Amino acid sequence: MSLPEEDLTCPVCCDIFTDPVLLSCSHSFCRSCLKRCWDTGLRECPVCRKRTSKSSPLSNLALKNVCETVLQTRRQSSVEEKMNCNIHGEKLKLFCLVDKQPICVVCQSSKLHKTHDCSPLEEAVLDCKDQLALSLKTLQDELNCLKIIHRNTADMFSHIKNQALKTQRLIKSQFEQLHQVLYHEESVRLAALKKEEEEKIARMKDTFKELAAEVLSLSETIAVIHQELKEDEMVLLKNFKATQDRYVKIMDLWIMDHLFLVLIVIYSEWRICYDPRSKSTPLDSDIMSGVLIDVTKHLLNLKYRIWEKMLDHVDYTPVTLDPNTAHPCLILSDDLTSLHYSTEPSCCPDNPERFHMSAEVEF
Template sequence: MALKILNIQDEVFCPICLELLTESLSLDCGHSFCEACITANTKEAEIRPEGENSCPVCGVRYSLENLWPNQHLANIVEKIRKVQLSPEEELKRDLCVRHEEKLLLFCKEDRKIICWLCERSQEHHGHHTFLVEEVVKECQEKLQAALERLKTEQQKVEKLEADIREERTSWKKQMQTERQSIQAQFKKLKDILEYEELRELQNLENEEKAVLGSLAEAEDELAQHSQLLTDLISDLEHQLQGSTMDMLQDVNHLMERSRVLSLKKPKTFLKGQRNTFRALDLKEIIQAFKKAHVIPH
């Protein structure tokens, strides 16, 4: 069982952190990595001048869309984690499967751990090899640097989010305050207009009563004057047609009546002299609003 597991170590170990795969993601080229490792590698590649992502093992270019969860490998890794190796098997775990030598070197070109005999083989001829400890330290430093950079970036994002939330709250409060102010001012304006409307209507009603009352009185006076004229005309006609003696006796009285009965011109009200400036002022205000805003007629 342990031997079979050791034979597939190239597949179940992450070439970046050199540990068993965690949340494994695979590329189209067939190489698999821990999700955290390949994500960090991708983000690190984005800030490089060339800005391209390439497989850490074979160098084939890829994009984030090419990453896919490898459930088959995940199942194998899970089974391996459950296997309890004996001390002897644990020792063999760090040995080269081919040469049974300690895996102490890391091949940069093949991105894999090898032994000193592998280094001297034709397969790795001319490749750049380094001690695993050095590579691990370098990888840890890179990951730590990436981690710190990402945490700093995260803090900046959180700060910006907090600033935006604060600004959003401030804007909402300001808009609410202005909304209430507008509503209050227009309520005052409505109250004033309503009061002025009632006052103007009351004034108009009072004026109407006064004018119509005066005109009614004038009409009554004219009717009375007309009746007196009718009576006097009738008396004068009667005297002219009567006897000479009666005419001479009543002439002074009739002349006095005709002299006293003079027409008094009734009081009239000229429409042009009425105080209509208030309505004109309101029309000017409405006209000004129509020019400033598009409102219905």
Template sequence: MALSGALERLQEEAICSICLEYMSEPVSVDCGHNFCRGCITKHCQEKCLWNDAPFSCPQCRAPCRRSSLRPNRQLANIVESIRQLGLGGGVAPGTPLCTQHDERLKLFCEVDEEAICVVCRESQHHRSHAVYPIEEAAQVYKVKLQKVLEHLSKEVEDMKKCESVTKMKMQECKETVKKKRERIVSEFGKLHRLLAAEEKLLLQKLEEEEKQILVMISENVVRLMEQKSLLDELILEIKEKMHLPDEGLLKDMKCILSRCEAVKFQTPKAVSVTLKEDYSIPERCLGMRDMLKKFKVDVTLDPETAHPDLILSEDHKSVRRGGRKLLVSFFDNPRRFSSAPVVLGVQLFFSGRCYWEVHVGDKPEWGLGLCKEAASRKGNILFSPNNGYWVLRLQNGGNYEALTCPVSRLTPSIRPRCIGIFLDYEAGEISFYNVSDRSHLYTFTDKFSGKLRPLFYLGSFLGGKNAEPLVISWMRDMQGTGCIVL
């Protein structure tokens, strides 16, 4: 098959494009094309060209002169060798011919976008048009189509990436809404459905906002899929076009290229998955704190557990950093914290529900929560539920953290200056509230066993910047709790 193709191309090179027969006395013109001497001479005579007047090459329209005609002896030898091999001259069977002149279609008119013969080239209609050998034109347009194909393929890749990001946003929106929904249901559940109407309203607003976001995202996905479908159809059409014969490939080329150039990926509208509403229990729900106060306990500090650097008030309701020199004898007490600036409450909780409040003011560092009575108090302590500590902490003046594994970052909308702590022993929950705006901060969920004690962490002294005390709110009632006062 390769030999057959080579012989066919060799045969084509030996054929004169004027008479379409093997060349007789082949001569070369200025542009490098070859013709029979008699054919090119006759061509000049038909054009009434005498002496050395310039004429146009019948094949490429390049200007030539008769004086520059040069015998091509090497081509003459090749033509003779082809004749001796017995290869037939003329047009090969199945070769497309001009319907008007019954000549071989060897040229391509760029203006009319059609294959023409050398006779058509000399016609009045095509004489002023840009004409190229059909093989050369096909190669040029193949390069253009390849560039267009690469461009469209890149557009598809960009669209796929955008589609992936858009779908990820949809999932992110669903996850965000799921977490918010769980938090809302949990918070209202702890309040014994006293605020059921408000809960229902907030959940409806959340669902409506979710629908709005998902509708916008879904519209973006639909538009992306429509654009992708159009691009896929265009790419398939181009690929099929590139497998057609040259004359079929070149048909309607301007229309196809114009459609390709018009393709531009329309970036979908940006959709934020950030929820507009805060969905915390609003300030108007005054019943929240009133309910929690039903379980209030009067917490006091236990000086026997206080780190030696801490100073307690006479009523054991507040504690601050002292910055004084530590005495070794203080560490002999096994109940005392030796490294962390911590003091525990006197009360021991083993059942029921308990609530108390602590004023933290503008302290840049503090920690509040509960710990097991049997939790370690010596050396370096890692506050975590695994070690028997459930602590909410502020560090560096703005980093609020629930000390879980890993740490859970919190972002209260208003700086808490008073923290409410609610223990539901049987439910296994320790909840923290920002009393300043009556909002929920965080809830630890665990399975408790043994006795628990309130914990107060003072943080670093910070050269006196953290000298402000932690102050326990004064609440005398102690009803409905499983509590022991040491």
């Protein structure tokens, strides 16, 4: 005796019962469906709302057995339907090698498959399994290859980051060396300029003091002469020799110290007399000669001279090794000019340019 399908359906999930339980009100539910309802708070029947005191309702074994029988019957019917031809309802016994699908004997005689080669299902299953196994092996090999490429790509990504950091550090180091050379040359030349400035200023201070002393002495002599001119004639005559001797002594000292200036003044006065165009008064060339900063000495071809000095600190190597092609056992120096062999290979990526068969490197 078979029960109608609605009697085998859970009121909550509306599907065939799975592990059905029976409540005191005679209603049955899937155990999981009832648990979800009771988890909301109230322990009552989802259909009649009758309260129940049992926390773990009893299994409905009779209903469970009936439901399992129905489900098994459904599965068998589904399998049988799959084994029958959808068009003719006959059992599938052949496999069309052209269309790659199972057919019945009626399909083989039909116009659709009449000219096609067919084989029994048992043979077709073996052939298809072999082909699928071959395809599976090919796909598995391709997957393994892709995994290796993926791993190498990850290693290369990390290596590129390390390469960039190391190269950046070396670039900064070399520029720091050049900066040190420039800073040193700058400090040397500024010190030379400062020294010349101090020497020229000290010279001008000494000259200024000497001139001030001479001006003071001449001013005193002039004041004495002015005073003598104001005295009585007899006093003037009595003091004349001493005043004249003082004047001659001062002039002798001044002329000895400025003989070249006196000659320049005489020559200039002669030019003024005979050359109306010459109206300038000469400076004291002995005092003023070479007092200015020798700007030319400090700035003459400064950049070129610094560049020549920097050549002493720069090394040129005609051969530079390529680290991207070096064998893993070859360790290159930071400046890429030398190498040494190591028994422990380095962790370098397997890029196409790298030597692997022999310990070589390109340059």
